[in-house]
Amino acid sequence: EKLYTPYDELGGEHTISKLVDAFYKRVESHPDLAPIFPNDLTETARKQKQFLTQYLGGPSLYTEEHGHPMLRARHLPFEITPTRAKAWLTCMYEAMDEVNLKGEVRDEFYRRLVLTAQHMINTPEPTT
Numbered sequence: 640e641k642l643y644t645p646y647d648e649l650g651g652e653h654t655i656s657k658l659v660d661a662f663y664k665r666v667e668s669h670p671d672l673a674p675i676f677p678n679d680l681t682e683t684a685r686k687q688k689q690f691l692t693q694y695l696g697g698p699s700l701y702t703e704e705h706g707h708p709m710l711r712a713r714h715l716p717f718e719i720t721p722t723r724a725k726a727w728l729t730c731m732y733e734a735m736d737e738v739n740l741k742g743e744v745r746d747e748f749y750r751r752l753v754l755t756a757q758h759m760i761n762t763p764e765p766t767t
């Protein structure tokens with residue numbers, strides 16, 4: 640019998656695409672995040688769709704095109720503070736609501752993203 644991955648369970652390519660679009664729509668207007676992202680998020684969103692597809696057990700689209708993700712290393716050029724990690728996760732949580740992701744598959748996905756986001760933090764909170 641076929642084993643279903645989280646990618647299949649949450650609706651595959653269609654759901655990932657809607658989720659990532661809903662996510663970057665929030666990122667581009669978030670005061671803590673917008674300054675470190677490019678103005679045009681087309682390519683960023685394309686890569687994120689590839690990445691989350693493989694993160695959830697779907698086809699290895701990101702690695703096929705870009706090689707090993709090395710996510711923490713790829714984020715080192717950007718100052719990722721605890722505040723920015725929290726903002727990233729809030730945008731994702733709201734995007735999940737917008738596309739109506741529910742249940743255990745959503746909860747487990749979100750829990751993994753919390754851990755991954757914490758791992759990306761590379762800069763302490765600026766002191767003012």
Ligand code: HEM
Pocket residue numbers: 672675676677682683686687690705710713714717719723724725727752755756757759760
């Ligand atoms: C790329 C910020 C967390 C996956 C980027 C870029 C920024 C960024 C500024 C570069 C965008 C570009 O130049 O196109 C952040 C911040 C985070 C965060 C502030 C807060 C913790 C995450 C997490 C994941 C992730 C949790 C995965 C679950 C990616 C991917 C890319 C990316 C796949 C594209 C890498 C590439 O260029 O190939 N992120 N990120 N990020 N981020 Fe994040």
